[in-house]
Amino acid sequence: xxxxxxxNAMIELGIAKGAKWILPWDENxxxxxxxWDMIAHDLFTPDAVDDDAIKYFVxxxxxxxVENDVVLDPAYVPNAWEEPQIIFRxxxxxxxxxxxxxGRRDKAALLIRLNVPGVWFEWGWSAWERLRTFDNPSSxxxxxxxxxxxxxxxxxxVIRLYSGNxxxxxxxxxxxxxxxxxxxxxRQLESLEDQVxxxxxxxxxTNLVVYSKHKLLRAKQLFQTQVDTSPLDPPDNDRAIVVDxxxxxxxxxxxVAMPTASFVRAKATPQDxxxxxxxxxxxxxxxxxxxxxxxxxxxxxxxxxxxHQWFIRQPDGTLPHPAKLVRSGQLMTMxxxxxxxxxxxxFHDSHLDAYTSGVLLHxxxxxxxxxxxxxxDKAYRPNVASRWFRSAxxxxxxxxxxxxxxxxxxxxxxxxxxxxxxxxxRMLSDGVSIPTMRDWxxxxxxxxxxxxxxxEFHDHRLCANVAMRxxxxxxxxxxxxxxxxxxxxxxxxxxxxxxxxxxxxVQCSALATVQLExxxxxxxxxxxxxxxVPPFLHLWQT
Numbered sequence: 001x002x003x004x005x006x007x008n009a010m011i012e013l014g015i016a017k018g019a020k021w022i023l024p025w026d027e028n029x030x031x032x033x034x035x036w037d038m039i040a041h042d043l044f045t046p047d048a049v050d051d052d053a054i055k056y057f058v059x060x061x062x063x064x065x066v067e068n069d070v071v072l073d074p075a076y077v078p079n080a081w082e083e084p085q086i087i088f089r090x091x092x093x094x095x096x097x098x099x100x101x102x103g104r105r106d107k108a109a110l111l112i113r114l115n116v117p118g119v120w121f122e123w124g125w126s127a128w129e130r131l132r133t134f135d136n137p138s139s140x141x142x143x144x145x146x147x148x149x150x151x152x153x154x155x156x157x158v159i160r161l162y163s164g165n166x167x168x169x170x171x172x173x174x175x176x177x178x179x180x181x182x183x184x185x186x187r188q189l190e191s192l193e194d195q196v197x198x199x200x201x202x203x204x205x206t207n208l209v210v211y212s213k214h215k216l217l218r219a220k221q222l223f224q225t226q227v228d229t230s231p232l233d234p235p236d237n238d239r240a241i242v243v244d245x246x247x248x249x250x251x252x253x254x255x256v257a258m259p260t261a262s263f264v265r266a267k268a269t270p271q272d273x274x275x276x277x278x279x280x281x282x283x284x285x286x287x288x289x290x291x292x293x294x295x296x297x298x299x300x301x302x303x304x305x306x307x308h309q310w311f312i313r314q315p316d317g318t319l320p321h322p323a324k325l326v327r328s329g330q331l332m333t334m335x336x337x338x339x340x341x342x343x344x345x346x347f348h349d350s351h352l353d354a355y356t357s358g359v360l361l362h363x364x365x366x367x368x369x370x371x372x373x374x375x376x377d378k379a380y381r382p383n384v385a386s387r388w389f390r391s392a393x394x395x396x397x398x399x400x401x402x403x404x405x406x407x408x409x410x411x412x413x414x415x416x417x418x419x420x421x422x423x424x425x426r427m428l429s430d431g432v433s434i435p436t437m438r439d440w441x442x443x444x445x446x447x448x449x450x451x452x453x454x455x456e457f458h459d460h461r462l463c464a465n466v467a468m469r470x471x472x473x474x475x476x477x478x479x480x481x482x483x484x485x486x487x488x489x490x491x492x493x494x495x496x497x498x499x500x501x502x503x504x505x506v507q508c509s510a511l512a513t514v515q516l517e518x519x520x521x522x523x524x525x526x527x528x529x530x531x532x533v534p535p536f537l538h539l540w541q542t
Contacts (some may be wrong), residue, residue, distance in 0.1 A: 003050035004106050009235045009333075012077035015090050021057075025085045026107075029061075030159040032071055038156035043087070047274055049345075053141055055092040056152045058084040058116050076481040080157035083108060083118065084481070087155070093140045097132055103181035105129070113138045114152050157279055165425070197413035201451045202403040205411040206349055208342045209446045210534070212541045216346070219245065222291045241538050242293060248535070249290025249299050252283035256302045256309075273320065274333040280310055281336040282342070282529050288347045289536065300351055304359055309364045331388055331395050331402070334370070338405035338446055341367075345409070371406040376400075394436055397426050401443050404450070410480075413450070420447035424457040432465040435493040435532070440465075441497050442534060445541055455504045463505035470494040470508075471502075491531040503542055 007024040014022030031039070039059065060080040078456055086107070088094075089098065108120035112133040125133060145308045197203040203288050207213075219242050237296055275330065284306050291299035310319060319325075325333060348360050376386045388399035400423035407415035423443055440462055444454035470493060490496055501508055528535050 001102050001189065002098050002100070003102040003104070004100060005099045007096045007107075008098065011088055011095065014088075020090055022088045022090065023085070024088070025158070026160070028161045028163075029085060030068075030071065030161050031156075032076075032159070035156045035158060037174045039087075042153070042155035049333075054153065055089040055095070056114060057087040057155045058114075058152050059087065059156055059158045060154060061158050061160050063160040066162060068161050078087045078157045078159065078450045082160070083111070083120070084116065084154065086110065086114075094138050095392065099128075099132065102185060103178055109133045111286050116124045116152050175331075188416075193328070193414035193417050197417055197450065201449070203408075203413045203416075203449070205409060206345055207347060207408070207449060209408050209449050210338050210342045210442070210541065211346075211536070211539050216289065216292060217541045223293050237319050237538070245286065245289045245293055245539075246435070248286035249296075252286040252290075254478075255283055256287070257305050270333055273330065274335070277319065277333060278336050278532070279529060280306060282535055285339055285343045285535055288343045289539070292346055292350050300356075302346075303347060304356060307359050307363055311366055312359065319366065322366065322373050325370065326373040331398055334402060335532070337402050338442070338533070340411045341405050348442050367406065367409065371403075371410060374406070375402060376403075392426060394439065397423055397436075397439060398442060400426070401439070401446060404446055408449070417450040417452065420450040420452045423447070424452070424454055427454075427457060427461050427509055434469060434492070437462075437466055437469060437494060438497060438533065441500055445500070448541065460505070460507070463501075466494075466497070466501055466505055468508035470497070487527040487531070490529065491527075491533060494536065496528075496531075496533050499537055500542060502542060 004392075010024035011022050014024075026277075026350055039057075042057065061082045062078040062080040064070065074097050094110065096106065097109050100109055105120065105123065105125075108118075108123070109129070109132060111118060113136060115137065211232055218238065222238055226242075241276050284303055287299045287303040287306065290296060291303060319329075344360060344363060349355070374386070376389055388395045389403075390396070391399075400419040402422070404416050404419040407413070407419065420443075427440070440454070444462065447454050498508075534540075
């Protein structure tokens with residue numbers, strides 16, 4: 001955020017309006033009648049009007065440390081010594097440096113260039129900043145001092161109204177003012193991100209971030225209009241998806257009917273909990289999708305039963321408390337959380353009865369606690385999940401993935417977009433193994449609803465990694481891709497990603513003629529779970 005753009009725009013506006021002098025001053029500046037009379041007198045004296053060298057004035061500032069009505073007292077005497085405001089004559093050529101952000105010496109940089117004396121000469125300026133200030137003095141017409149540097153005259157005084165917080169007004173607390181500015185900037189940017197997400201990108205917390213609602217509705221329509229859904233018939237691609245979802249939903253119903261083990265016992269390892277949660281998410285996805293497509297209430301009933309087993313039935317639930325997950329660093333336990341959140345959204349929208357709402361309220365309460373415990377801390381501390389945000393490892397990317405999905409679920413679009421955007425920098429240092437690329441394809445799908453195109457980041461780096469690591473995605477088109485007759489071959493080579501990758505990466509054009517239908521026969525929920533591959537890729541957003 002740059003206040004200097006606004007200051008310079010004010011100068012140009014004043015020139016366009018025919019003003020002789022322009023005062024592009026800070027907000028909360030106030031002039032008494034006495035102050036204005038002094039300034040007007042100096043600006044329009046014959047010396048100032050006729051002297052071509054006088055193109056700038058500075059007006060020193062009195063920063064109030066008490067309530068503002070003190071300036072109305074006839075006995076008020078200003079103590080104007082703080083960083084001054086600048087007045088520009090219409091033919092002045094200097095402007096505020098728009099490369100300096102708000103709160104980072106945005107005005108003091110020009111004071112140095114104009115040789116206005118003050119403490120700003122003693123501040124710690126970086127080498128880059130010195131090139132733009134000390135090493136770039138103004139050559140615009142002005143009276144000269146004994147060292148032949150510009151000498152800008154001063155006039156009157158200006159009052160900086162009381163902020164309401166005495167800490168910010170004390171000279172010794174300039175750092176606190178700087179931090180307050182930074183926090184205000186962050187809040188403003190978050191507000192703008194929120195507005196853009198809602199008004200431009202049509203964000204809504206019920207929107208799915210991984211799966212495509214349009215594809216699910218198309219599958220639902222196909223189911224309702226077809227005459228026979230027997231898997232013995234030769235299916236086209238869309239119909240095969242419907243058949244597969246219903247087959248997996250039937251299998252999930254049988255599994256849900258079995259007793260669910262409790263993983264709150266002391267001997268349960270994080271890996272135990274992770275495998276169990278992942279299995280639950282895959283089965284829940286099949287049941288909810290099956291219910292949505294076919295209107296089969298048996299699927300919905302078993303989905304509720306599954307959620308009840310995990311979040312309500314047992315005294316402490318099947319999942320550990322969110323804080324325990326975070327403290328023990330079990331971030332990867334929730335690796336399938338984005339899929340779970342999409343499934344819960346779809347289930348909530350399609351089943352509005354009181355019992356379903358009650359069960360989902362328990363789920364939402366648990367998720368809220370997990371989200372709050374997972375949220376970023378301002379400082380690095382051990383045993384908090386936000387350390388993963390500062391990590392360049394694969395876990396760091398999973399942290400962003402979970403935070404983005406949770407923020408979207410809890411109607412915080414600015415946080416959603418923040419994590420969807422910043423995660424891209426991890427690609428510069430992250431490894432490019434097949435499992436890692438599978439995670440990146442997942443994250444790229446989540447990010448696109450936030451208006452972030454991960455595929456375009458840094459010269460199409462993700463596509464380049466895919467082309468480098470996935471066999472037969474290179475320049476050669478002679479590779480035999482028909483070897484995908486077993487799940488081990490397909491998943492080991494990353495060919496399960498091809499339905500999503502081919503539409504994004506021109507580097508993989510060599511695979512354009514591959515008969516991807518051959519891959520469908522070896523993809524099942526059971527096999528996908530064994531390889532930690534998210535289910536129903538054909539229903540993902542593209």
